[in-house]
Amino acid sequence: MSQKNETVVLVLSLLITIGLASAGIWWLTSGRGINVGGLSPQNQTISKSPTENSPQSEQQIQQRLSGGKKLLIPEQATTTKQAAIQAIASGNYNAAISDLQASLKTNRNDPEALIYLNNARIGDRKSYTIAAAVPIGADINAALEILRGVAQAQNEINQSGGISGTPLKVLIANDDNNPEIASQIASALTNNSEILGVIGHFSSDTTLAASKIYQQNQLVAISPTSTSVQLSGVGSNIFRTVPSDRFAANALSRYMLAKLQKQKVAVFFNSASGYSKSLKSEFTTALYGDGGQVVSEFDFAKGNFNAAESVTNAIAQGAEVIMLASNSATLDQALQVVQVNAKRLPLLAGDDAYTAKTLQIGGAAAADMVLAVPWHILADPQSNFPQTSKQLWNGEVSWRTALAYDAATALIVGLGRNPTRTGIQQALSASDFSAKGASGQIRFLPSGDRNRAVQLVIVKPGNRTSYGYEFVPISAF
Known part of the structure; x- marks a missing residue:
């Protein structure tokens, strides 16, 4: 030619x-949008641009955090979900439970609703709390995928009686995939003594920015999606379930x-x-x-x-x-x-x-x-995760969901060993640490990297x- x-x-x-x-x-x-072989979950909206207004005030950062009192994902929110948010804010957990159950019947694959439902069921009782930092304002699809993994792990442990009898709460944080906001989110989470571990952040750049804060304050953070080699050995409190x-x-x-x-x-x-x-x-x-x-x-x-x-x-x-x-x-x-x-x-x-x-x-x-x-839904025929996740979310899930599930599972096992910030870090760093996740056994190298092939x-x-x-x-x- x-x-x-x-x-x-x-x-x-x-x-x-x-x-x-x-x-x-x-x-x-x-x-x-439809589910494609565990790639793109249903009922998602197009991504938005990250916010450019940073740094933000403490009040603005607090508006990015919610365990159920604020709606962080308003897109396609049902009226019953909106009512549940108001009920939780007023302390009416029974009404919130009823409303969230109704909302999930309408939209089964809404992880925010499932997380808030489990939180509402706990109410004011003693619980352990972890946070999930996701890029809601920048990449809603990725945020939902990660939250599905966290929500599934929380739902399963609470349905089985909790961690040695203590249920698990989840706080959602929206960092817009913005490194500066991620750092501010990390500061807010470390200053909250109830937060015992963090799942996040999404991109390598935001995780690197936030990891400095977590390391300084000795709070464990496990990223399910950040793969940059710069994260290897960045700190003894920084882990990831995705291979580098x-x-x-x-x-x-x-x-x-x-x-x-x-x-x-x-x-x-x-x-x-x-x-x-x-x-x-x-x-x-x-x-x-x-x-x-x-x-x-x-x-x-x-x-x-x-x-x-x-x-x-x-x-x-x-x-x-x-x-x-x-x-x-x-x-x-x-x-x-x-x-x-x-x-x-x-x-x-x-x-x-x-x-x-x-x-x-x-x-x-x-x-x-x-x-x-990092993971393919058909790669491990012996795993029961593909089936259980499909039943819960009414469709196949992505690798981000699977590895977020693994991150939450690792924190749950760490909490079971010693439910303190220092105790979790020691548990995850121990040479005998192992947990069964969606993508096989979860083990960490001394660098904090996942010990698993791609x-x-x-x-x-x-x-x-x-x-x-x-x-x-x-x-x-």
Whole structure:
């Protein structure tokens, strides 16, 4: 094909991608979202931009915290849920219980309602309290996914009689995925003596910002979603149930060299994202260590980034594989690369591309793309979590839900050993610590990292989704 014709094809592909992306946005905002193989839970709303008004006053921060007296997720809130909030605020727990039960019959997969229901059932009785810090104002989908895991763990332990007879309360905190607000949230939580542990935060940047506060005040925080290697060993109170980028990078490097039998790769990343830079750096290090080579890098953050030109340049520089280290803010650019690549080069990607949008927008162009992900709902046939979560939430759940469930489970086991801030830290750090989670045994390395390998998945045609493609687990190679 001549260079002129190739350029025309690439430009047309880019225009098609933009059109599909627009259709995807319409699809999400029209309320037609469905569950896709444990990727995107139902009844979700489009993400909003993070708040820019920071730092915030103490009163504003308090408005971001709720155990049931404030509604933090007003989208699609039923009238009975709104009534329950007022009932809890006035101390009428019986009315709140009745209203929240009615609300959950209408909307079964509302984790905020289930958390407040369990809190209302406890009322003013003695309890242990943990907090869940989530990005409600910036990424409502991710916030709901994380809260589902926390809510399920709370619901199960309380239904079984609590932690040695003491029930578990959960306080929800909205940090808008903003590092400065996350730090203020962390200060508010550490100053509240009732909070014995924290699940969060969402992105690596917000977790890193908040971790300084938690470490200074000796409050355990477990992130279910932050993968940056910068978190490794950041403090004795900082843990995570998601494997670090080092695990994902090593797995992708081995797959490229051993399975694909390719040596040279072009890496696409976002220099404005701590996660993206971490994955790129770890992948580059692993690849060179294994004998491969990065022949070119392309930064999504550059104002003149052009997917078609970048792919053409990558091929001209000898790239045999494309590695996509995008983050959520640059997933659309990554999918443009998928489209204009048109399967000319094999594709690798991190967990950010593990979404229904990749299947919907990527389509046939994404077929055979391999991703390193923390968890896949079909990867462990022996686990009963996929079934129990499906019964509770009326659909399959995402990896964020599974690993948030694991984070809550780890805190619950820690509370069972010693229900104090120091006691939980000592329990999680002990060499004999182990808890059974959604994704297998939960154990932590001295660095606070999860001692668990990642799962590789590949995009294949299938009928588990409405897009004609699905993610399929890859067995050992």
